[in-house]
Amino acid sequence: MTGGIIAILLTLTVVGGISVSTVAYFTLQRHRADAVAMAGYRKLAEEAVAGQEALREELKELTSRLTAVEGLLRSVD
Template identity: 70%
Template sequence: MTGAVIAIAVVLIVVGGITASVVAYFRLQRHRADAVAMASYRKLAEEAVAQQESLRGQLAELDARVKGVESLLRSVD
């Protein structure tokens, strides 16, 4: 009877260890996939910031042109 209990305990410990290893492996794989996705999101965010700065420069140039046209129109009156 004691031998059977010890055998069952050893089998449960081995199965538990294997299960824990498999779960840890798949959790690591999921974490790696998340890291790759986050890197692509970071790149996308950097590109968005660069485009936003470009648009900001274009808007400043357009604002200067509109002010020039307004001053021209006011001088005509």
């Protein structure tokens, strides 16, 4: 009877260890996939910021040109 209980406990221990290892492996894979996705989002955000900076510079240039045109029109009157 004791040998049977030891065999059952040993089997349960091995199955439990394999189950925990499998769950840990798939959790790690999910975290890796999330990290790759976050890196993609980070790159997209950096590109968006760079685009906004370029638009801001262009808007400053247009504002200065508009100010010059307004000054020219006021000088004509």
